[in-house]
Amino acid sequence: MEIYVGENDGPYDHSNSPSEVVKRLVEPIKNSHRNIVMDNWFTSFPLLRDLLNDYGLTALGTLRKNKAEIPPVFTATKDREVHSSLFGFQDDCTVVSYVPKKNKVVLLASTVHHDGKKDSGEEKKPEMIMDYNRTKCGVDVVDEMCATYSVARATKRWPLVLFYGILNVSGINAYVIVKANKVNSGAVMAQKRIALK
Structure with a gap:
């Protein structure tokens, strides 16, 4: 837990950017090879790489659609079928774009998933989304x-x-x-x- 004390010039002057907050919070579990699950406020590609390379931790999180690194084809919903998935792979990071219903898209990024596995059910949810839904509930x-x-x-x-x-x-x-x-x-x-x- 970290308490937000606002901007100050004293000994508690820290950067309050989402990535810096995550890095401070995971310091006690550095190099423990655990998986961090986060929402779209915290998830960014530079943070995912830093957690993997510098902290020995994998991560899974939802993404905001306005991130510059996301290709436009991942956020477009016009020509996509409902329950369709689009995967993107780069080094140790995987991105999925899933259409749960018409004109809606869900984006996730992961450094723990490296394939395009999907559920065999009717909704054909990607494994990344099922893992996120299974583990995100702590804060809720x-x-x-x-x-x-x-x-x-x-x-x-x-x-x-x-x-x-x-x-x-x-x-x-x-x-x-x-x-x-x-x-x-x-x-x-x-x-x-x-x-x-």
């Missing part, structure tokens, strides 16, 4: 849980807003730990029962 779930069980109160004081946010995330972290311990303790109990027989 946290937002939903914070909204449902929030401790926050209306205030104009930013330290209190920050405090409430930390309490909300701490509550979710505690829930995850308790849930994981129940699953693990259930498995341990099952193993003990088997050992006793």
